[in-house]
Amino acid sequence: MARQNTPRRTFLKGIGAAGIGTALASGSAGASLPLVDDVLDLGSEAPQEVLVVFDTTDDISLLSGLSLEDGFVGLTVLPIGYTRLTGSQIEEVASWDAVRRVEANTELEYHNADARDVTGVETVNSALGYTGENVHTAVIDSGISGLHPDHQVTLQHNYRYLNPLGTSETTFWTDVGNLDTDDNGHGTHTSGSIAGDGTNTAENRGMAPDADLTVYSAGLTLLIIHAVSAMDHLIAERLAGNTDAQIVSNSYGSASADDYDPDAALNVATWEAFEAGILPVFSAGNSGPATNTLNDYAKAPHVLSVAATTDEKAVTDFSSRGRAPAYSGETNYDRQTAFKNLSAYRAGESVSGPVGLYRNGVGAPGNAVVSTLSPLDPLNATGEGNDLYYGPLSGTSMSCPVTAGVATLVVDAYYDATGSYPDPLDVLNTLEATAIEARADYTPANIGAGFVDGEAAVSRAANGNLADFSEVSIVSE
Secondary structure, eight states: OOOOOOOOOEEOOSOOHHHHHHHHHTTOTTTTSOSBOTTSOTTOOSOEEEEEEESSGGGGGGGGGSOOTTOEEEOSSSSEEEEEEOHHHHHHHHTSTTEEEEEEOOOOOOSHHHHHHHTTHHHIIIIIOOOSTTOEEEEEESOOBTTOGGGTTTEEEEEEEOOOTTSSOOOSEEEOTTSBOOSSSHHHHHHHHHHOOOSSOGGGOOSSTTSEEEEEEOOSSOOHHHHHHHHHHHHHHHHTTSOOEEEEEEOEEOBOSOOOOTTSHHHHHHHHHHHTTOEEEEEOOSOOSSSSOOBGGGOOTTSEEEEEEOTTOOBOTTSOOOOOTTOSSOOOOOHHHHHHHHHHHHTTOOOOSOOOOOSOOEEEEOSSEEEEOOTTOTTOOOOSGGGGGEEEEOSHHHHHHHHHHHHHHHHHHHHHHHSSOOOHHHHHHHHHHTOBOOOTTOOHHHHTTOBOOHHHHHHHHHTTOOOOGGGOOOOOO
């Protein structure tokens, strides 16, 4: 198969501001909501903090025509103004043609504790007693704040990238211990969703707070060589007996409409990691809601692709989708067929059927997930006290480590029950077989087998009863 040309790989950090603005301006977001938030008191002349959503950013200036005691602030990219309005002013603003919504500035609920609860992990930790203590999970990302209170025990290796090309270096990676290798906080956040131990704030602990953690820091700019050499190092360390890593979480990629290319460097790397007993978990990408936008590296049948949902288990608009059934080209939702064909291809045999999988595996919370951040990280939403060490981020970058953490718990339960580590394919199949079709708007392209059910998956593993291909069913179209 010919190698496909793909753009430079980037971290999947969530929807960009311009993307949100476009979604609002399209008329699709919030169309069924009332124009005025019912929390607001239209009969009061006391100023109330509001966010006014306009058609465009230019329309924000309309607020200058009002007599506002505190003035107003317009956001730079988003078509939103922030101010204080009386009840009568709220009614006046709501009557403007350019206004789409007048919303109260109410307190929001952070979602990491919710992610633990809605996936069943809270029960897995507290009632079933599995916290990942027998498992080692790796993360390839922007790095980690090695000094973060929640990573002092769980962090085993903190590798920084070295480029040996044309230098005196003899290795790609060096362990720098508890240094801060994260320039923006993305990797610290994803790592915390897996194995933040809650030392600083227990309610913000990760899915598997007692798991060992290895992090590969690629820095702000992620190139293929960073990811491929990290996989290479991880595989070599496992084969040498220097690590027992079972899972590798990857919140990065490149979304395209291309067919799966089994010979792309990173696809080769993930196959070899899989063969070495490591399950690669990948973010689906943030190029939704259109179909055929799936992360190129999530199309591999040996990889678990994760879509992002809200806490209500709805697939987010930004979450990338696979191919629709009507796509005029290769459309395959059958993991077993693709895996069989890819295995034959890797063995040098002639293959005529599909080797790629064009649907997501499962979905998990990826909207405003709270996890670990350093106080100095640019991505940190700073607050008071302990809030300095945590912050909310959205994207499939967040749903990926949440699911990698659930996979870690599955491995932990199976090891506890049998004394041996499971095959990565059995872990993948178990996560898909126990996923639930929680909503009628699920499709194979947007969420695959359904919403991840940590409690059901771990309970099966605790009985030594992992699933195979025959037990996996994808959601109804």
